[in-house]
Amino acid sequence: MNTHSATAADGRSPATVASPDRRARPHGKPAVGRDRVLASAARLFVEQGYAATTTRQISAAVGIKQPSLYYHFPNKAAILVELLVATAEPSMLAARDMLADRDRSPLDRLIELIDFDVRLLASGPWNIGSLYLLPETAAPECVRFRELRSELAAAYETLVSAAIAAGEANVESGPRTAALLFSLVEGVILRRNDASDIDAEQIARDIQQAAIRVLGATPGRDRA
Amino acid sequence: MNTHSATAADGRSPATVASPDRRARPHGKPAVGRDRVLASAARLFVEQGYAATTTRQISAAVGIKQPSLYYHFPNKAAILVELLVATAEPSMLAARDMLADRDRSPLDRLIELIDFDVRLLASGPWNIGSLYLLPETAAPECVRFRELRSELAAAYETLVSAAIAAGEANVESGPRTAALLFSLVEGVILRRNDASDIDAEQIARDIQQAAIRVLGATPGRDRA
DNA sequence: GTCTATATTTAGATAGAC
DNA sequence: GTCTATCTAAATATAGAC
Incomplete structure (x- = not known):
């Protein structure tokens, strides 16, 4: 499973939300x-x-009853914050893994990260990623979430730049391409808002191929 | 200005919002x-x-004062609806133009439509497209907006299919590619949420090139 | 861990004068 | 076209019993 076409079936699979504080x-x-x-x-x-x-x-x-919520959470905002962090954390951890795994080529790792993120956003009973789009994420209480997301975006940029340096990608600008790929991945959230019955596997394949084409990557052994 | 690299400087330029009912x-x-x-x-x-x-x-x-609003609008929701329709309508009209202009190649028209939409979303003082992402757009009052957006999405699909049929695009699936391009375009909204100081021209160029690559289009006369 | 009762605030909207 | 005054409903949150 050291190729990007693996379904990222490691420890942190894109599964259910919740329980960030206490262990599963x-x-x-x-x-x-x-x-x-x-x-x-x-x-x-x-x-x-x-x-x-x-x-x-x-x-x-x-x-x-309504007041019973306040036994579990200090206020309404705390619920949102916990959901946001729990959703974004797996992606950030996957990004750290990809940055650390220096044995594999940057392109391979970038594609695997993209694949992980797409599957995370495309699976699960609800379109959990749409929480990212709520205007309330700009509130001060959600700083932690925004930091996680920034770290993820930075990983995209690092990996794209490394891929360019390794001659695996043919693009004008690393940062701009990274931002474009990032929005391509998060575009899954928008697609899911329109059509709730999406095929996660299919989307993952489509976006993987699109990413490879956008990067101008030369098709490798197991890349179409 | 009959090539897609023109800035779509026709009657309906991606300008300011508002005033859908009364003439400008x-x-x-x-x-x-x-x-x-x-x-x-x-x-x-x-x-x-x-x-x-x-x-x-x-x-x-x-x-x-607050009650004075109700002289102009019957309720709060009506304000949102008018903003949504006024924002989405130019794209829909541009789509109709592109569908009607059967003298030009499907790929050319698709690229011009994408360019128009990206510029619309990337320009203006505020990230007006983020209204599309509000959960309230699912409310019954916003049907008109959703219809406009559906028509736009349908135009993408028609043009992609036509481009495939004309041998201008090399992709597996027309509908899936159209949906992907659509989310690529609307991804501009997400990028603008992260970095408010975006360069509309640059984004438009980047997305145009990305779209061409995703489509597997053969670089033509004025396409890089 | 959940309840009842309630405090406090603020929202959208209407009436009617000017 | 904007105002003052106000209605009504509903929101988050707290206190304290069980």
Whole structure:
């Protein structure tokens, strides 16, 4: 699985959200209080946005009364922040892995990172990535999230530049190409907003090929 | 200006928003009541989102009292709807033009449409396209906007398919490629959210080249 | 960990004068 | 076309019992 066409099936697979603070429950199933709040809030925030979602709606979805939410979270914003961080963290960790894995070619690692991100955004029951698009992410409480995302964007830039230096990519500008690839990946969020029934595998393949073409990369052994 | 590298400098240039119902003011300047409301609301909706923006904020930005808004609009939602339609309509009209202009090659017309949309999204004082990303666009009141956007997406699909049929593009699937190009274009909105100081011309060039590469188009006379 | 009861604030919208 | 005054509803959050 050291090629970018592998489905990135390592430890952190693009799975469910939530539980960033406590370690994953040993027998990961029942989803206790706090996690059920996060799951319900995720769905509502995605469908209605943050400001339009009331704490009563969240509590109703969980099956508890509104004030009970404040046992789990200090306020409404804390729920959003935890969702944002939990969603962005896997990508950032994958990016760190790719930056550290200096045995493989930059292009290979860039493509694998893109693949990981696309699958993360394209899978899961709700379009969780659309949380990134909420205007509220600009609030001070969401700094941590924005830092994670900046680190991810920086990794894209580093890998694109390295690919250029290695003669694997043929583009005018590294930073601009990295930004374009980044928006190409996050464009999955937009596509999922339009058509909720997307095929994650298909999208991942399409974007991988598009990325390779945008980079002007010479088709390698297992690249079409 | 019959080539896609022209800046689409026809009647409907990607200019300011507003005034969809009444014809553009003869000497387009003072921006009277209603238009000032739209302009202020646009800025606030873009920065804070719809639900988080209060009618009092809008009125304060205009310099009037909150109830005075209801002379111009029946309710808050109507302001958003008018902004959405006014923003999306130019793209739809450009799409219709490109579909009708059967003298030129499909690829040329597709590229020009992409260029038009990118410039529209990349220019203007605020990231007006981010209105598209608001969760409230899913509300019933915004049907007209969603129809406009569907028609635009359909035009992309038609032009991509025609380009394939004409042997100008080398891709697996027309519809999937069209959707990918569409999200590539709207990705401009995401880039502008991250870096507010973007160079519209540069972005337009970058996305044009990226689109050509994604399409697997053979570089023509004035395409790099 | 969840409840009832409630405080506090603020939202969108209307009535009617000028 | 804008104002003052105000209604009504609903929001987040707290206090404290169980």
